[in-house]
Amino acid sequence: MRLILPALMSLVLATPAMAQTEAAERTIMATVVAEHDRHIDLLERLVNVNSGTLNLPGVTQVGEMVRAELEPLGFDVRWAPMEDTGRAGHLIATHDGGGKNILLIGHLDTVFETDSPFQTFVREGSRATGPGIGDDKGGMVVIIAALRAMQAAGTLEGSNITVVLTGDEERPGAPLEIARRDLIAAGRVADYALEFEGLAVENGEEFGTIARRSSSSWTLTTGGRTGHSSGVFGESLGYGAIYEMARILDTFRRELPEPNLTYNVGVIAGGTPAEIDAAGFRVTASGKTNIVAETAVARGDLRTLTPEQDARARQRMAAIVEDHLPKTTAELAFAPDGYPPMAPTPGNTALLERLNAVNRDLGLPEMAPYDPAKRGAADSGFVAADVDTLGGMGMAGLGAHAEGESVDLDSMVRQAQRAAVLIGRLSLE
Known part of the structure; x- marks a missing residue:
């Protein structure tokens, strides 16, 4: 030795x-x-x-x-x-x-x-x-x-x-x-x-x-009007929950990047209905191709190098979430048990x-x-x-x-x- x-x-x-x-x-x-x-x-x-x-x-x-x-x-x-x-x-x-x-x-x-x-x-x-x-x-x-x-x-x-x-x-x-x-x-x-x-x-x-870096988790839930898929993108139904989810996550990908910042999506589901368990680890969903999705849910993490970067990233994420597609809703929630x-x-x-x-x-x-x-x-x-x-x-x-x-x-x-x-x-x- x-x-x-x-x-x-x-x-x-x-x-x-x-x-x-x-x-x-x-x-x-x-x-x-x-x-x-x-x-x-x-x-x-x-x-x-x-x-x-x-x-x-x-x-x-x-x-x-x-x-x-x-x-x-x-x-x-x-x-x-x-x-x-x-x-x-x-x-x-x-x-x-x-x-x-x-x-x-x-x-x-x-x-x-x-x-x-x-x-x-x-x-x-x-x-x-x-x-x-x-x-x-x-x-x-x-x-x-x-x-x-x-x-x-x-x-x-x-x-x-x-x-x-x-x-x-x-x-x-x-x-x-x-x-x-x-x-x-x-x-x-x-x-x-x-x-x-x-x-x-x-x-x-x-x-x-x-x-x-820090480690915190977030849950994003989107909603939409459900109905026959022939009405998707229209004035009555709008875009549905899955398109709203896709918009938000892809905007995260395009607009958030900066050194030492990551924001992973670990699990996702969408449909009519879709839900996540109380522990936040397991998702379930069902749906048909001719139904506009009512709900989508995703869970991920956020890792930042400084408190200032963390606050900046959360503020920007919240602003992205609020810019909804027509006839959709979205809510972003951060877990309170993150590591600074x-x-x-x-x-x-x-x-x-x-x-x-x-x-x-x-x-x-x-x-x-x-x-x-x-x-x-x-x-x-x-x-x-x-x-x-x-x-x-x-x-x-x-x-x-x-x-x-x-x-x-x-x-x-x-x-x-x-x-x-x-x-x-x-x-x-």
Whole structure:
């Protein structure tokens, strides 16, 4: 197994303020390497416990397994139950050593429920597969490995760290103001936030995540006068619901485009009648070729990079919807449970620069900002408006949310080293 442990004996620190931590950072580097097998074993045990979002006992069990790792490190750990949202709950751990507060974000749940055939950790050399292995059980193990290395080096004792691991990142409970209440509160008092979703990698190059787009859903319902199709387009019947739906969606396609904005249509139906189920996932319709459609319904998502872009897109979508074809109606409704964006801010950029200083000192390649259009939404979006945030601090992997999801086990070493050194330096400010 090839592990990267660069330049340990020639570590050069950038400023006199950091000189006091040189020996500690050497210990951090060596400890992460020495405990690598221990953390692979922990990853295997976590992966082999199903914690699909709706498997509430499984999510709770994974939370207890993480509690068992954090309490010996001196963290006060509590469980925030989420019965009111239909979810298991969140694990919140605090270590008040004074200094700057660093918020570490991850999640306990996965997209793989108990009925998925993909349930087991399998290792082949430096690569391993398993449900949620990278998203986000690998991220949780990186957090634990970093904190253990800090304890060994003596840098944890004086650090002020909050860990929030949500139990419903993949399928948030409702209402969202309750489901994300604890995370938002932690973000408002933090000085920095680090999110431990998977590391962004392309063609072997590793990137830093300073931005993520939002994720919200919408439902569009159109109506028309029904009757014999010989009257379609006429003064009496007009165009019907399906033509109105087609007009709106095609105008979205032609008039909305701008960088980092997408608006997917995921499901659609039209006829006499047509409807969508209460969950918003399944549509039904019936009709005949000689009947003008009475109803059409479509559901999709909207992803934006900034709150300003989100407001602009929604306003433009609403204006397009209101410009009806004759004898038709249309209504656009946005769901209230969307994920806000993690906008690219100067503070986030500066935090990546701090990480790149760590990379230089550890002999690791510097990281350019990753294209936010290539990343999904994450819990970091709920804190990014209040605190400088850096994402993608978890393990490198492939195939998230799909059977065969895998990680590069060696990346756990690099990421835990980076995180532990960065947390220690930020705490000293």
